[in-house]
Structure formats: structure tokens, C-alpha cells
Amino acid sequence: xxxxxxxxxxxxxxxxxxxxxxxxxxxxxxxxxxxxxxxxxxxxxxxxxxxxxxxxxxxxxxxxxxxxxxxxxxxxxxxxxxxxxxxxxxxxxxxxxxxxxxxxxxxxxxxxxxxxxxxxxxxxxxxxxxxxxxxxxxxxxxxxxxxxxxxxxxxxxxxxxxxxxxxxxxxxxxxxxxxxxxxxxxxxxxxxxxxxxxxxxxxxxxxxxxxxxxxxxxxxxxxxxxxxxxxxxxxxxxxxxxxxxxxxxxxxxxxxxxxxxxxxxxxxxxxxxxxxxxxxxxxxxxxxxxxxxxxxxxxxxxxxxxxxxxxxxxxxxxxxxxxxxxxxxxxxxxxxxxxxxxxxxxxxxxxxxxxxxxxxxxxxxxxxxxxxxxxxxxxxxxxxxxxxxxxxxxxxxxxxxxxxxxxxxxxxxxxxxxxxxxxxxxxxxxxxxxxxxxxxxxxxxxxxxxxxxxxxxxxxxxxxxxxxxxxxxxxxxxxxxxxxxxxxxxxxxxxxxxxxxxxxxxxxxxxxxxxxxxxxxxxxxxxxxxxxxx
Amino acid sequence: xxxxxxxxxxxxxxxxxxxxxxxxxxxxxxxxxxxxxxxxxxxxxxxxxxxxxxxxxxxxxxxxxxxxxxxxxxxxxxxxxxxxxxxxxxxxxxxxxxxxxxxxxxxxxxxxxxxxxxxxxxxxxxxxxxxxxxxxxxxxxxxxxxxxxxxxxxxxxxxxxxxxxxxxxxxxxxxxxxxxxxxxxxxxxxxxxxxxxxxxxxxxxxxxxxxxxxxxxxxxxxxxxxxxxxxxxxxxxxxxxxxxxxxxxxxxxxxxxxxxxxxxxxxxxxxxxxxxxxxxxxxxxxxxxxxxxxxxxxxxxxxxxxxxxxxxxxxxxxxxxxxxxxxxxxxxxxxxxxxxxxxxxxxxxxxxxxxxxx
Numbered sequence: 001x002x003x004x005x006x007x008x009x010x011x012x013x014x015x016x017x018x019x020x021x022x023x024x025x026x027x028x029x030x031x032x033x034x035x036x037x038x039x040x041x042x043x044x045x046x047x048x049x050x051x052x053x054x055x056x057x058x059x060x061x062x063x064x065x066x067x068x069x070x071x072x073x074x075x076x077x078x079x080x081x082x083x084x085x086x087x088x089x090x091x092x093x094x095x096x097x098x099x100x101x102x103x104x105x106x107x108x109x110x111x112x113x114x115x116x117x118x119x120x121x122x123x124x125x126x127x128x129x130x131x132x133x134x135x136x137x138x139x140x141x142x143x144x145x146x147x148x149x150x151x152x153x154x155x156x157x158x159x160x161x162x163x164x165x166x167x168x169x170x171x172x173x174x175x176x177x178x179x180x181x182x183x184x185x186x187x188x189x190x191x192x193x194x195x196x197x198x199x200x201x202x203x204x205x206x207x208x209x210x211x212x213x214x215x216x217x218x219x220x221x222x223x224x225x226x227x228x229x230x231x232x233x234x235x236x237x238x239x240x241x242x243x244x245x246x247x248x249x250x251x252x253x254x255x256x257x258x259x260x261x262x263x264x265x266x267x268x269x270x271x272x273x274x275x276x277x278x279x280x281x282x283x284x285x286x287x288x289x290x291x292x293x294x295x296x297x298x299x300x301x302x303x304x305x306x307x308x309x310x311x312x313x314x315x316x317x318x319x320x321x322x323x324x325x326x327x328x329x330x331x332x333x334x335x336x337x338x339x340x341x342x343x344x345x346x347x348x349x350x351x352x353x354x355x356x357x358x359x360x361x362x363x364x365x366x367x368x369x370x371x372x373x374x375x376x377x378x379x380x381x382x383x384x385x386x387x388x389x390x391x392x393x394x395x396x397x398x399x400x401x402x403x404x405x406x407x408x409x410x411x412x413x414x415x416x417x418x419x420x421x422x423x424x425x426x427x428x429x430x431x432x433x434x435x436x437x438x439x440x441x442x443x444x445x446x447x448x449x450x451x452x453x454x455x456x457x458x459x460x461x462x463x464x465x466x467x468x469x470x471x472x473x474x475x476x477x478x479x480x481x482x483x484x485x486x487x488x489x490x491x492x493x494x495x496x497x498x499x500x501x502x503x504x505x506x507x508x509x510x511x512x513x514x515x516x517x518x519x520x521x522x523x524x525x526x527x528x529x530x531x532x533x534x
Numbered sequence: 535x536x537x538x539x540x541x542x543x544x545x546x547x548x549x550x551x552x553x554x555x556x557x558x559x560x561x562x563x564x565x566x567x568x569x570x571x572x573x574x575x576x577x578x579x580x581x582x583x584x585x586x587x588x589x590x591x592x593x594x595x596x597x598x599x600x601x602x603x604x605x606x607x608x609x610x611x612x613x614x615x616x617x618x619x620x621x622x623x624x625x626x627x628x629x630x631x632x633x634x635x636x637x638x639x640x641x642x643x644x645x646x647x648x649x650x651x652x653x654x655x656x657x658x659x660x661x662x663x664x665x666x667x668x669x670x671x672x673x674x675x676x677x678x679x680x681x682x683x684x685x686x687x688x689x690x691x692x693x694x695x696x697x698x699x700x701x702x703x704x705x706x707x708x709x710x711x712x713x714x715x716x717x718x719x720x721x722x723x724x725x726x727x728x729x730x731x732x733x734x735x736x737x738x739x740x741x742x743x744x745x746x747x748x749x750x751x752x753x754x755x756x757x758x759x760x761x762x763x764x765x766x767x768x769x770x771x772x773x774x775x776x777x778x779x780x781x782x783x784x785x786x787x788x789x790x791x792x793x794x795x796x797x798x799x800x801x802x803x804x805x806x807x808x809x810x811x812x813x814x815x816x817x818x819x820x821x822x823x824x825x826x827x828x829x830x831x832x833x834x835x836x837x838x839x840x841x842x843x844x845x846x847x848x849x850x851x852x853x854x855x856x857x858x859x860x861x862x863x864x865x866x867x868x869x870x871x872x873x874x875x876x877x878x879x880x881x882x883x884x885x886x887x888x889x890x891x892x
Contacts, residue, residue: 272689327875332689333603334874337830340823341870348863465700465819468693503704510701514677514694518684 027054028094031078034064035071039113046116050123058127058136060093065120069093070107081107125152129159137168145175145203153179174199178207186221193224197231200239200374205232239377244494250383252490253390256483257448258463259470260394261441263482266471268414269434271325272336275343276467277460278350279439282316283309283446284455285350288359299364302447309443316346317439321432329431343460351457358456367451386448393444394483400437401479410434414477469513475523485524489513542838542882543755550748553580558737574733577740578808583848584743585805588750590828590840592797595754597826598835599763600790601770603688605822606695607798609702610670612816614799616706617669619719619812620653621662622730626723639721640714650712659726666803667796674795675788682784682791687773696819703817718813725807736808743804747841750797754837757793766790827866831873833880842881 033045049057063069063080070081079090090099128140144152160172180192196204211217211225258280265273287305294301320342328335367385372378401407412420413430421427474485489509496505560572589611596602623638632642636649655661677698681691709715728735757763765786768776777783806812832843854862877883
């Protein structure tokens, strides 16, 4: 009884609450008009929304233009509906709350007509051009530039006067100069072409190409356009070159990351570790497990995964060294066989635990997307970070080996085991730790690789041959050799790819290495002195 | 004379002789209801093991006696296999799915209009048989000449042989190489006019494989017990000293390397009609390393040990991949570790005592 009374009272209060809400928020009030069937009311709503300086306006108008705005009669809410596979993701226009719906049956699309579409386009362009975010403004300028008319020109002029960011200003200037190409005065047109020479905007290129085939234009215009186009082409080629070098560097840094641990175990200790690839794989799986353990902190997961992978792979490495490899020192071909056995063992273990299927490791937000340097050049963040990370790991390792006591001991044991023992170095301990270090670095490489490729039981196999090639090419026992070898192989590979295709490029590189080893059997930077013999 | 003081070898040849006489009879003449009957599946399986054993002997010849650990021997095996496969493809003639009298099915499928030049001649068996030996032999000659001349040894050699087979694998995976790409060559119909699926052909292939293994063994034994063989062993034990004594080390190495590659090619050629397919995965570095483990399980530098190792490991593989597929890689991995750590001289070493070092 009491319950019914409370429920009743609450229900009677509800409409008032809604009304109060609408009155307080002019944005919500404007939205109310959108729900009306009449196009005049809707136009009014668009007009009102524009005048409000509300951050929610722009996405709402965009959604309206793209037929994504929906209205749910049951609770009188407006949603932006976006397909997610089979289902839809609904985000509330007012509150931004996200829901999932498996059908759109309960939703009604907010319908617009052509008149309204025109208004919307203008409104969106205006709003984006004066938006607080530079990236949004730049995008708006690009959109306007690809489809210019008289009204957008006026708009651009006004926006240009207010604009403070140089990048956006430049883009706006380019847009306005493009308009001048249509000017009746040939002098203006020629100067316009002249000033478009340095632009990398694809719209400029299209426009100039069109101009070149335009019979209405005179010879002078054609030659000017031709000259401008070839200047642009040249610039694009340079940018293409930079991009290829970047791709090469990023592939190279992956190779260096994968190979640097091997450079320690193989180069410094003389142990052929065929299980190195599987240690990389363990690192990648560690990343996967860490992400499963802390799903709420995806952005931080990599920072936890790096030390975790180092520890996991390092400990496995130490275990391998203590249980098997230490019986095989001085018999490199036999360590090759034994560690190959270990690699099969680890692969099957992972396959039994995690299933043979690939596991997906998610990329944190700060690693996705790309750094746009200009219209022709953008570098993806994940490759950029991995390149930097590879360099960092290399430098850390170099410092460790050159400037710490442990590094000194490692080098001493590598050069002359008996003498090192005689001066009191615990060679067994150093062996185990060195192997652990090399393995740990492999694990860290696995974290980086998990961001680039699929994480599966065969991940390691794909990199083991490449890693050996890098170490052998660079020169065994020389970290700098590994760096130079990895990076140059990466770049050569990427330069060959456009001409030969990815697989053939790889084959060519392998053949090159096979021939190169004949010329310099000890790699690019061979060890000198007594250590080189044997 | 050759087999004097070679107990293992005598035993091996005797066993092969018995198998040649008995296996076809048990397969073809004994009725299926009898418990003594050998199924064609078993005969084919045994025939496959024999080709593996020949490959293992080839590897033992260079690894056991010359110290060259090739991690790319399955490349020669697969090349021999492909040469045979090409003959078998041409022998299909107009009986393929698309019925083209000259072009193999996969070429018709890829819309090729004419036969690539390197497929010419493979309609003749003698030509294919020649290529089975010539192609691996030539590759070994060029590769070995480059490698041994510049004194690439030990681990470096192992790694570049691995790179060689890896590069070949990638190349053969490409469709435009003209070797059937991913799927390789398969759907064979006849070999020299005999139906490859017929029981009698399978038994015949078994006999030929056994003969090839026996001849291969005798040839290798002849090489290692000759004066040349002693130089080769000297190279294995002290390459520099042998060089200082005035021997052209690289030529000796090259000669055994080429011989070994040719034997591997023959093994591959006998393997293909028995399993009925050859594809690029035969080039995979894993296969080559498996050959190394056969030899080290059996025992290096004995030749017959390699045969025993190939037989045992492959039998275990057939059994385990059928009965306990999860366990196979654990078993193989464990085998690698156990043999290298505890049995450096292989199973044969258990019986031979400590007379001579491996």
C-alpha cells in the first residue's frame, strides 16, 4: 500500500523533472525541436544548435547529416547509432552514455530533406572552422578545399582572419589560392599556380592535373601547371623516400630488438640458442596475460608487461642454461640441437596452455593513430614508438655491458674464461646471468612484437632465422654490428619491396647475405685479436 | 672386402636384402585375411622410411665424416622430389581435371598459356632422373664452392645452409615460380606407365627404395674407407693441419658435399611417388633439423647408425602423431635434449663402447 503510494508520487514527479531539465539546458531544448516531424522545426533546431557554443553540437549535426541520428519513442531520447558488426552502438546525444542494441526496430531515424542537408553542411563547416581543436579545424579546411564554392570562400576568408595556427592558415591559403585558379584574370591564375607549387595537398594535385587536360586554358597556363606539377611530384617522391626509410628503420629496429638478445647469447657466449624465438614468443604471451589481468588499465599494461616479460623470459633462460646448456659449452653445434629441442618443447607447451590459435593483444590508445607531419607524410605511432624503444633497449644494453661491473665480468669471461676464473670471477654465475640477460631482452622484444604481429605459438619461428642472419651479418660478438646489420637489412628490405614484392625482397636479402658471408665470413664488424680465433 | 670389420653395415645390408625378398611377397602374394599379410599402407610407410634413411646417410656422410653440419639438407631432398614431381605431373597428360594435354592443372588454373621453359624435357623419364641428381648436385656445387672457398665453417655454415633452404621455401611458395605454389605438385597418376596407386607399384617402389639405400650405403662406405675418406676425416678433426699438409681442403669438402646432395636428391625423388605429393613445406628449416636429429639419435659417423635413427624417430613420429598428437613435439624436443646431453654418440655409441671418439 505504502509502496504503491510512493510509486505513484514518484511517477507524478517525473514529467516535472524532465521539464525542469529542458528549461535549464538550451541544448536539450533545441534537441526537442529535432524530434518534431516538420522540416521547418528541424531547420529551426539546427539554427539554434549552431548559435549555442556547445561541444555536443558538432557530432550531433554530423550524425544528422549522415542519417545516424535516431529517436527512441519509449523514453524520448536521441541517439547516435553506429553499426558495430551485427549490432548497433547507441550513444546518447545529451549525456554521451553508450548502449548496445541488437536491432534498430525500436528506433526512428530523424529524417532530413535536401534543403536541410545544405544548411547542415554549411553549419558543420562553420562550426568546424571555428572549433577549439586545431585538428578539427584542419580537417574542416581540407573538406572544404576538396569541394569549393562561393559561400565557402567567404567563410574561409573570415576564418583565415581569426586563425592563429600556422598549419591551418597554410591549408586555408591553399584553399583560397585554388579558388583563384578560376579567376577570369590570367595573371591571377598564373600567380596562383606559382604559389601552389609547394603544396602537397591532394586536392591541389587533382586540380592541377585537371587544368593540364583543360583545353580552354592557354599554352602558358599549361606549361605553368606542368612545372608546378613536376615540382609537387618531386616533393612527393622525397616524402615517399622518407617514408620508405622510416618503414625500413622500423622493420630494422624490430630486427635489432629480436636479434640483440641473440647477439649476447651467441656473440658473447658462443651459444647457439635456437630457442631464442620462443623466448620472444614467451614475452609476447606475457603481454597477453598481463592485459587479461588488468583489462581496466590497458594504457598502462605495456609498462607492466615490459619488466614482466623480461623476468619471465629471463628466468626461463636461466633455467635452460643451468639445466642443459652448461653441459654443452664449447660444442656449439650440439647446443644448437639441444636448444632446438627446447624450442619445440616451449612451442608445444604454449600450444597446450593457450591453444594453437592466435591471441589478440590490444594496442593501447597512445600507440594507435599516426603522427601527421604534412599532407604527404604520416608516421604510425606504434612503429615510431617501437623504433625508439628498440634504440633505447640497445643503448641500455650497451651501457650495461660497457659501464657496469657485471658487463666487465661478462666481457672478461667471453674473452678468456680461464683467466677470468683465475682473477676470481664466478664464471658459472656470469654465464647464467648473461644467458638470462639475453633471454630477458628476447622477452622484451616479444612485448614490442605483440603490438605488430599476431601472437601465436609460431611467432618465434618467424623471427629466429632473421635474427641469426642479423647477428651473423653484423659480426658476432659486436653489439654495434647487430644494430647496423639489423637497420640496414630492414631498410634494404623495404626499398626492394615496391619493386619485387615482400616475399621476393626477403629472398633477395637472404641470397645477398649468403653471398656476403662468402666475402666476409665474419660479418661486417669482425672480432679482432685472439678472441676471433677458434 | 668393403664390409670387413663393418658389422653394423653387414647387418643393415642383410636386413635390406631380406626386406626386398619378403615384403613384396607378404604384401602381394599372402591373402589379406592372413595374419602375415602386410598392408599396402605399411609397405608405403616402410618405403618412406627407407627414403628418409637414405637422406640421413647423406647427411651423416658430410656431418659425421666431414664435420659439415648442414641445416639445409631437406632443400636437396625437396629439389630431387620436385624434379620427380614434375615428371609425374607431365605424365598425367590429358587425364587432369582440366584435360589440357600439356599444361599441368595448376597452370591452367592460373591461366598460363604455355609451359615455362624449365618444364621442358620432364615428360621424358630419363631426363627427369638426370635432373633428380643434377639439380641438387649443381646447387651443392655452386653453394659449396662459394662457402668452402671462403672458409665458412661451423655454425656460420649451418646458418647459411638454413637460410638457403628458407629462401628456397619462400620462393617455391610463390605461384609465379611455376611449381604449383602453396599446393605443390600432386594428383599423380602413373609412373613409367604403372598406376602409382596400385599395390604392385607400391611394392616395386619399396624394392627400389631399399636397393637405393643399400647402394647408397655401399657408395658412402666406399668413400669413407677410401684414401679420400681418410683425408675427409682429417679435415673434420683438424682442418687447418690438413690444409698445411698440402691438401686442397675445399675440394675434398666440395666433393663429399655434392655427393651427399645427389644422394639426398635421389631420396627425395623416391619419396614423392610414395607419398603422392611434394609441396614447399618440404623445404622448411624444421625438416632439415629433424634430419640432423635422426642422425644424432642413431649415432654419427657410422652410416648405419643414421639409418637406425631415421627409422626409429620416424616410427615414433608416425605412432605419436597418430595416437597422442599433443605429445609428439614434447617427445621430439625431449629427444633433442636427451641425445645431445646424455648420448652424444647416439644409440650406436651404446653398443660400440669407448673405442673411438665420434
